[in-house]
Amino acid sequence: MKIAIIGSGGREHALSWKLGKSLGEAAVYTLPGNGGIPNSHPMDIDDFEAIQAFCEANEITYIFVGPEVPLANGIVDYFNKTNIKALGPCKAAAKLEGSKIFSKQFMEKYGVATADFHSFSAVSDAEEIVHELDGDLVLKYDGLAAGKGVFVCNNIEEALDGLDELRDQYGEECPFLIEDKIEGDEISLIGFTDGENIQLLLPAQDHKQLNDGDTGPNTGGMGVMCPVPFWNAALAEAIDTKIVQPTLKGIQAEKMEYKGVIYFGIMIGEDGPELLEYNVRFGDPETEVLLPSLKTDLGEVVKACLNGSLGDLKLEFETGFFVDVVQVSGGYPKAYEKGHTIHGLSKVADALVFHAGTALKKGKIVSNGGRVLNVVAQGKTLDAAIKKAYEECAKISFKDNFYRKDIGQRVYKVVK
Structure with a gap:
């Protein structure tokens, strides 16, 4: 089994690392990848014909799509007409992320718990x-x-x-919508589907805002942890009943071809869990903790999604907690400089480092984006994972690098 991962960020590095553990590094390609992802190859990810030609030339039979834009543009539909199997939803199902109005109408139609809304043109x-x-x-x-x-x-x-x-x-x-605001605590719940079943990974919590205390502008994500410390059987049951199962029913009723990853952005308010949004792919940086926490062979999960046997597969997980601290360029999420040499990567001994915005220039890894690196640590307790992540983070430096100092230490509004 050879597989090509589509994308260039920390999510794709985590996918490459995880699939490489089961398939071998040489069997995993990343298009276009980045300076830290092995076996990266330059590629326009919207040029499906070029991706097909590369895969055929390298005898690649599977594709794992990272970002949302190729999915919204129909990459799965394109490869369904070839001998290469692409993991992800078809273009019609990708509207669950690609159109907020369509998504809310879908939730309303199939009884998914969500806030009231009004749509406008x-x-x-x-x-x-x-x-x-x-x-x-x-x-x-x-x-x-x-x-x-x-x-x-x-x-x-x-x-x-x-x-x-x-x-x-x-x-x-x-086109846009206005929805009632729900006050509460947000979690990311991500799973795999073969269109007949949904198997969930551990619950994660992203930290979107730039600065400590959840202040400052929104970003692509400054860090994440999993599992969330307040997760329990009652909450899991409520989410399954009010959100996951109605979604699966809707996917089947609409005859969507959906074999891939589904993301539930959930707010836990005073009235229980409600769905904020769907994504039709892995979140970033959630992937960077979810894949290290997954004990099951990811290659087997991919095949089970595509051949319809996901219901026969039992996902197993590592014990303890996982924390990812994201290092960003100074100035992010606004203007920032690129090309600064990154020091200390070889000193990191007790954490994973997933590259997000890096490039390889003259044999050196340099910064090449807003979010640059993900430092991921595991601990028996959440506090132990946090401590380890920050100890390893401190070993890395590049000009004007910045990271939050409170990942995993959120004060909750509703949950106890």
């Missing part, structure tokens, strides 16, 4: 609802926006500013 049409809700709401652009199309608002002024920003980015006539 013009920015000015929403001002009345903004005042009715006193601005205490969430604005979401309908399409893919690389995490930048969501505005969580606390008052009318912030909501009107959010509408102005939508107008500036996408024009007066753009």
Whole structure:
């Protein structure tokens, strides 16, 4: 079995590492990859014909798609017409992430617990609802926006500013929705599906904001932990009943061809768990803790999803906790410099390092993105994993590097 991973970030490095453990490093290719991922090859990930030609030339028979854009553009549909099997949802199913309005309508139709919402096609049409809700709401652009199309608002002024920003980015006539804001504690629950079953990985919690104390601008993710310390059987049952099973029922009723990864972004509020969003692929940085925590052979999971036998596979997990601290370039998520030499990677002894934004220049690893490195540690307790992650993080340096100092130490609003 040879497999090509599509993508270039920390998620793809974690996938390469995990698949390499079972298939051997030489059987795992990453397109285009980055400076730290072995067997990386330059590639335009939207050029499906070029990907096919590369796979055929290297006798690659499986593809694991990392990012959302190729899925939304129909990469799975394309490869379904070839002898190469691509893991992921078809283009129609990828709308669960690619269109926020479609996604919310799907949730409503199939009884998935979620916040009430209103959809719009013009920015000015929403001002009345903004005042009715006193601005205490969430604005979401309908399409893919690389995490930048969501505005969580606390008052009318912030909501009107959010509408102005939508107008500036996408024009007066753009599709978007407004939904009631749920106060609570957010978790990421990610699993595999073969269209008939959903098998979940451990519950994880991302830290989106740049600075300690969940302050500052939103980012792609500054760190993550799994499992969450408050996870219990009652919460698992509530999420399965209110969110996971209705979703699976909807996928089947809509006759979606969905063999891949499904991500549930869940808020646990006073009324229990409610779904914020679907993603149709692994989250980043969640992947960087979820795959080290998975004991089961990932290659076998991929094959089970594609051949419809996922229900016969029992996922097994490592014990303890996993913490990922993300090191970013100074200035991120706004303007930042690239090309700074990264020091100390060889000194890291008791953690995994997954490269996100790096390049290999003249034999040296240099920074090449906003999120640069993921330092992942395991511990018997959450505190032990946190301590180890930060000890290893301190060994790495590059000009103006920055990371949060409180990953895994969140104060919860609702859960006990």
